[in-house]
Amino acid sequence: MIVLPTIPYNTLVVAAGVAAVGFAAGVVGSLGVLRKRALVGDAAAHATLVGVAAAFLMTGRRDLPALLLGAFVAAVGSLGVLVLLRRVTRTRDDAATAIVLGVSFGLGITLVSGITARGIPGGAGLEQFLLGHTAALTASDAVLLAGVSAAAVLLLAIGLKEATLVAFDAAFAAASGWPVGMIDYALVTLVAVMVVVGLPAAGAVLVTALVVIPPVAARQWTDRVTTMLVLAGCFGLVAGLVGVGLSAAVPRLSTGPVVVLVAAAIFVVSFFGSPSRGWLARWRRQRAVAQGWAEGRIIEAALHAMQASSSGYFTRQSIESRLGTAVAPGRSSTMASSRAWRGLLLRHAIEPAPASEASVLATQSSQGISLWRLTEQGKAEAVERARRLALWGDVLAVASGDARAFLTIDLPPPEAVLDAARLHAIRAAVAASGP
Amino acid sequence: MALLVSEWGAMHAWAIATAAVVSAGCALVGTLLVVRRMSLVGDAISHAVLPGIVLAVLAGGRPGGVLVLVGAVAAGLLTVWLTQFLSTQGGLSEDAGTGVVFTTLFALGVVIVTAAASRIDLDPTCVLYGVLELVPFDTVEIASVNVPRAMLTATVVFLLLASAAWLTWKTQVLTAFDPDAARAVGVPVGFVTTGLMAATALATVASFEAVGAILVVAMLVVPASAAELLVHRLHHMAFVAIALAVAGAVIGYMAAWYFNTSAAGMMAVVLGLEYLVAAVVAPDDGILSRVVRRLGLAWRVLCEDRLAAMWRAEEAAAIQPATASTDAPASTTSQVRSRGFSQQLALRWLAFSGRIAAVNGGWKLLVQGREEAGVIVRSHRLWEAWLGRHADLPLDHLHPPAEWVEHHLGASVRNRIEADVGRQVSDPHGRTIPPESEVKGEVEA
Numbered sequence: 001m002i003v004l005p006t007i008p009y010n011t012l013v014v015a016a017g018v019a020a021v022g023f024a025a026g027v028v029g030s031l032g033v034l035r036k037r038a039l040v041g042d043a044a045a046h047a048t049l050v051g052v053a054a055a056f057l058m059t060g061r062r063d064l065p066a067l068l069l070g071a072f073v074a075a076v077g078s079l080g081v082l083v084l085l086r087r088v089t090r091t092r093d094d095a096a097t098a099i100v101l102g103v104s105f106g107l108g109i110t111l112v113s114g115i116t117a118r119g120i121p122g123g124a125g126l127e128q129f130l131l132g133h134t135a136a137l138t139a140s141d142a143v144l145l146a147g148v149s150a151a152a153v154l155l156l157a158i159g160l161k162e163a164t165l166v167a168f169d170a171a172f173a174a175a176s177g178w179p180v181g182m183i184d185y186a187l188v189t190l191v192a193v194m195v196v197v198g199l200p201a202a203g204a205v206l207v208t209a210l211v212v213i214p215p216v217a218a219r220q221w222t223d224r225v226t227t228m229l230v231l232a233g234c235f236g237l238v239a240g241l242v243g244v245g246l247s248a249a250v251p252r253l254s255t256g257p258v259v260v261l262v263a264a265a266i267f268v269v270s271f272f273g274s275p276s277r278g279w280l281a282r283w284r285r286q287r288a289v290a291q292g293w294a295e296g297r298i299i300e301a302a303l304h305a306m307q308a309s310s311s312g313y314f315t316r317q318s319i320e321s322r323l324g325t326a327v328a329p330g331r332s333s334t335m336a337s338s339r340a341w342r343g344l345l346l347r348h349a350i351e352p353a354p355a356s357e358a359s360v361l362a363t364q365s366s367q368g369i370s371l372w373r374l375t376e377q378g379k380a381e382a383v384e385r386a387r388r389l390a391l392w393g394d395v396l397a398v399a400s401g402d403a404r405a406f407l408t409i410d411l412p413p414p415e416a417v418l419d420a421a422r423l424h425a426i427r428a429a430v431a432a433s434g435p
Numbered sequence: 436m437a438l439l440v441s442e443w444g445a446m447h448a449w450a451i452a453t454a455a456v457v458s459a460g461c462a463l464v465g466t467l468l469v470v471r472r473m474s475l476v477g478d479a480i481s482h483a484v485l486p487g488i489v490l491a492v493l494a495g496g497r498p499g500g501v502l503v504l505v506g507a508v509a510a511g512l513l514t515v516w517l518t519q520f521l522s523t524q525g526g527l528s529e530d531a532g533t534g535v536v537f538t539t540l541f542a543l544g545v546v547i548v549t550a551a552a553s554r555i556d557l558d559p560t561c562v563l564y565g566v567l568e569l570v571p572f573d574t575v576e577i578a579s580v581n582v583p584r585a586m587l588t589a590t591v592v593f594l595l596l597a598s599a600a601w602l603t604w605k606t607q608v609l610t611a612f613d614p615d616a617a618r619a620v621g622v623p624v625g626f627v628t629t630g631l632m633a634a635t636a637l638a639t640v641a642s643f644e645a646v647g648a649i650l651v652v653a654m655l656v657v658p659a660s661a662a663e664l665l666v667h668r669l670h671h672m673a674f675v676a677i678a679l680a681v682a683g684a685v686i687g688y689m690a691a692w693y694f695n696t697s698a699a700g701m702m703a704v705v706l707g708l709e710y711l712v713a714a715v716v717a718p719d720d721g722i723l724s725r726v727v728r729r730l731g732l733a734w735r736v737l738c739e740d741r742l743a744a745m746w747r748a749e750e751a752a753a754i755q756p757a758t759a760s761t762d763a764p765a766s767t768t769s770q771v772r773s774r775g776f777s778q779q780l781a782l783r784w785l786a787f788s789g790r791i792a793a794v795n796g797g798w799k800l801l802v803q804g805r806e807e808a809g810v811i812v813r814s815h816r817l818w819e820a821w822l823g824r825h826a827d828l829p830l831d832h833l834h835p836p837a838e839w840v841e842h843h844l845g846a847s848v849r850n851r852i853e854a855d856v857g858r859q860v861s862d863p864h865g866r867t868i869p870p871e872s873e874v875k876g877e878v879e880a
Contacts, residue, residue: 038530039475046649088722089714095660098474099710102653106703109564109650113697130563131545205563205649209538216531253549260542267535271525279524 010139015244017142018134018201022210022240022259024149025194026232028156029211030218032191034167034225038216040079040188042208043101045195047078049108049204052129053115062122064141067129068196075192078104108204132203132256134244141200148197152190153233163187164225201240203256210236213263220270220277239263287339294340296385297323299349302374303382313353313371349378446571447692453570453586454684454702457642460593461654462662462680463600464638466673467631469659470611474652475530476515479537480632481639481651483514485544485562488640493551504592504640511636512629514540541648565647567688567698585644592641596634600673603627608669646699653703654680661706661713664720679709736842737781739811742790743841745800746808750867810849813869815841816862817852823863824856830863846871 032038048071055070056062078100085096115123128136137145156163165173166183174180191211198207218231243259272279301322305314323337344350353371374382414423468477487510488503496502514536521532548562574581600607609617610627618624639651646654662675687702694701715722782798785791790804800808818837822828844852850871861867 033528033531036528036530038528038534042478042534085714090664090720091660091714092469092472092474094472094474095469095656095663098478098652098656099660099707101478102650102655102657103703103707103710106650106653106700106707109697109700110691110694110704111696111700113564113700114694117695206538206542208534209542212531212534213538216527216535219527220525252552254545257542257545257549260538261546264535264539264542267539271521277526282524 011248013139014134014137014142015241017137017145018240018244018255019237020146020149021194021197021201022214022236022238023233024153024236025198025210026214026218026234026236027153027229028190028194029236030215030225030229030232031156031163031167031187032211033215033219034164034228035170035184035187037184037188037191038212039097039208040082041191041195041211043082043097043104044075044078044192045204045207046101047074047104047108048072048196048199048207049129050074050104050111051077052199052204053108053111053126056115056123056126057111060120062125064137064200065144068144068199071129071199072193072196074104075196076189079188079192105204128203128254129199130203130205131254132199132201132206132243132259133247134200134255135248137200145197145200148193152193152197156190156229159183159186160225160229201243201255202259203254206256206260209260209263210239213260213267214239217263217267217270220267220274223276235263235266239266291340291343294337295344295349298337298340298344299374299378299382300385300389302350302372303379303386306374311371313373315371344378348375349381351375447688449571449583449586450567450698451685451688453583453589454567454645454688454698455681456586456589456593457638457645458654458658458680458684458702459677460589460596460638461642461651462658462676463593463596463673464631464634465655465657465659466662466669466676467600467607467611468635469656469663470669470672471631473631474656474660475533476518476632477635477655478652479518479533480511480514480635481655482537482648483540483544484508484510484636484639484643485648486510486540486547487513487544487636488643489544489547489551493547493554504588504637507640507643508633508636510540511639512632515629515632544648561644561647563647564650564697565643565645565699567645567702570645585641589641589645592637596638599630599634603630604670607631611669646702650699650703653706657703657706657710658683661710664710664713664717667719679706679713683709732842734781737777738785739807739842741778741781741785742800742804742808743811743815745791745798746805746812749800749805750812809869811841813871814844814849816866816868817849817856818844819862819864820856820868821852833863 029038029041032041051070051072051074052067053070054074055067058070059066082096082100085091085099086093089096091099112123112126115126125136162173162178162183163186165178166180166187170180173183194211195207198210201207202210214235215228215232217235218228221231222228239259239262242262243255246258247253247255270278275281298319301319302314305318305322306312309318341350350372353373418426465474465477468474484507487506487508491500491503491506494502494506496506517536518529518532521527521535522529525532527535545562570583570585573584575584575587576582577587606617606622606627609620610622610624614624617627635655638655639648642651642654658676658679659672661679662672666672666675683702683706687705688698690705691698691701713721716724718724782791785804786793786798790801790807791798792801815837818840819833822833822836823830853868853871
């Protein structure tokens with residue numbers, strides 16, 4: 001029988017509570033991120049300190065529900081001030097956010113420092129709200145946090161359709177008669193609620209990360225809102241749990257920074273590793289496209305070179321002069337072209353001339369230049385490519401209206417392909433034959 | 436100053452001077468950040484320089500030393516670069532990317548500070564909100580004067596920033612207000628922006644010991660935003676921002692001393708109050724001046740409406756005394772007798788200023804009042820005529836817009852409208868439009 005290390009009941013309950021907070025913050029934050037309101041919560045988060053300090057001064061005790069209520073009032077108040085600044089002053093949105101954030105945090109620091117300096121009993125612990133510290137939580141505190149989190153998730157679930165609509169197309173929602181302003185306010189208030197209940201876990205300075213990083217990480221994995229919400233919730237849950245665990249294990253380590261770093265690690269993995277939107281996958285796809293394009297150009301040039309030469313072989317030099325870029329590795333070749341050359345070799349589309357023939361032909365070409373030819377497969381590929389290009393040419397010539405449907409913005413600018421006089425003539429011809 | 440030094444002691448004076456110089460540098464950089472709408476970038480950088488500072492200190496740099504400055508600037512530029520990388524390579528929106536990057540870097544800094552607290556001379560509390568009160572204790576001797584190290588750093592950084600701003604000012608202005616034009620005339624816009632980011636990091640790290648990483652954002656953005664409300668030219672804005680920042684530092688420090696609390700926090704609060712005052716009293720866009728302007732307009736409209744109503748009543752009486760009440764819009768005669776407080780006030784003012792006079796329980800127009808009233812009525816009826824001709828509105832829709840426009844038409848506009856509608860003698864309701872020659876006076880507000 002395995003003996004489990006005994007974890008105190010209180011620690012377990014606190015961990016569960018913080019996990020619930022992390023989950024809810026991820027879920028609620030997802031809509032905030034989708035609505036591009038990621039940093040609005042930050043101003044509210046910094047303002048919570050004022051509410052915490054004020055609530056402490058009023059009640060005289062470090063009673064979590066009261067402190068969080070104060071924090072919530074301050075958070076909503078700061079958002080109100082933000083709206084007011086935008087309405088009645090010329091100050092732009094970003095500056096208004098920074099003003100509310102900086103000044104309210106300064107006020108919070110002033111109050112907390114004043115309380116500490118006066119030696120009011122219990123006041124020293126208020127600094128824990130700066131960076132988060134879960135060790136001081138009791139089981140009933142954790143139940144409160146979990147309860148509020150559950151309520152927030154439930155509210156969001158009820159209004160999910162409306163919130164999604166506003167997040168993705170506010171103009172359409174407004175035109176369809178939805179009260180976009182109300183929905184926005186509700187959403188921002190929910191974010192404020194999560195910022196407040198996230199305070200013990202992450203602290204005023206970093207709690208924004210709880211509502212931003214897990215959603216942004218989740219966004220990398222999916223294009224569906226519900227999937228994103230659940231994923232973001234799970235990421236937040238993991239970050240919260242690990243943060244609580246580590247800060248309990250390591251002395252003096254605040255919870256907030258650890259939570260953020262765990263969330264950031266999840267984000268980094270998601271950002272690079274996700275199979276659909278991940279940076280690596282995207283980079284690989286782009287490279288494959290570039291390589292395919294380069295391979296096509298090489299075998300096309302190779303076919304022409306073979307047909308042009310009497311021997312039926314081609315040299316790298318002839319290809320390079322046709323393409324205008326170096327293709328052999330090791331020289332001033334573009335990466336894509338040299339990879340393409342290797343790719344063609346690997347899949348056996350080109351091959352070096354057999355040694356017997358090469359020695360014969362070596363007299364004809366200068367020394368040290370190797371000869372190549374297309375394999376049967378390579379030839380078939382080149383012919384097929386030529387056939388497609390020719391066919392497209394015919395389509396463009398005869399039924400350009402049909403071809404137009406396939407025009408993409410990836411085409412090079414016409415000026416890069418045709419000279420100005422030719423383009424001018426084409427335009428003139430179109431204008432003459434126009435309707 | 437002597438009094439200040441003797442009462443507060445040289446230490447307080449040094450702390451105040453440091454705070455002032457630090458704030459001035461931040462305000463200068465902040466001016467450009469605010470007009471370029473990069474306030475939140477400033478916020479992000481000021482958080483994110485922490486790991487740079489901490490790592491530099493771990494590598495043997497001392498707070499305020501060159502190594503730390505370099506580390507902070509590197510971390511600041513890394514923030515900007517990472518945010519851009521996330522948005523261009525990962526399709527993250529700018530704010531989401533910023534939110535991810537600066538919280539992560541700040542958390543990293545805090546964790547390293549906590550982990551290495553025994554080995555380095557940085558305190559997590561200092562990181563969060565600075566310890567301006569301790570600045571005077573770490574001094575270097577220059578010309579037999581003990582100057583706080585932070586003051587020295589702050590002064591050097593401020594001079595650096597000020598001279599950079601001085602030398603590149605035109606470029607900065609052009610880049611801030613018209614980046615496309617700047618690019619067209621060959622300004623390396625990207626380089627200028629990177630320079631501004633580096634300057635932000637420098638200003639931040641110089642302020643670090645004094646106000647900590649988070650309150651820097653207040654020093655950066657608040658004085659500049661207040662200055663933006665007060666003046667309209669960028670270099671005025673920079674000077675006003677610096678003045679406000681210095682005032683905020685001095686008052687904030689003294690208030691913090693008086694209330695026995697954090698100087699950095701109090702400085703941010705004082706700056707917030709300065710912004711509030713600026714928002715209220717700003718000459719053009721201030722809340723107060725806007726209220727005054729609106730009240731002034733409301734008062735003018737009120738007075739002019741009284742005059743016009745009396746003019747119409749006179750006109751109606753002259754045409755046909757018996758049907759006076761039906762000719763003019765139904766309300767006018769009753770309005771003349773109205774007992775509303777504001778209207779009574781307006782009538783008293785009109786009487787006091789010699790436009791009307793009291794006659795047995797009612798009022799009558801004097802010469803000046805009649806002229807001014809005529810202008811209003813003429814404007815009103817001309818506008819109705821013009822709308823009737825051009826806007827294709829039903830007759831009963833002509834009155835409300837004219838009631839609004841009548842207070843805003845000048846003589847030249849009236850004459851042009853008259854030229855347009857022809858010298859018709861009556862408006863669409865069939866009432867006479869008084870000719871300009873009869874109403875020559877302009878109404879004075």
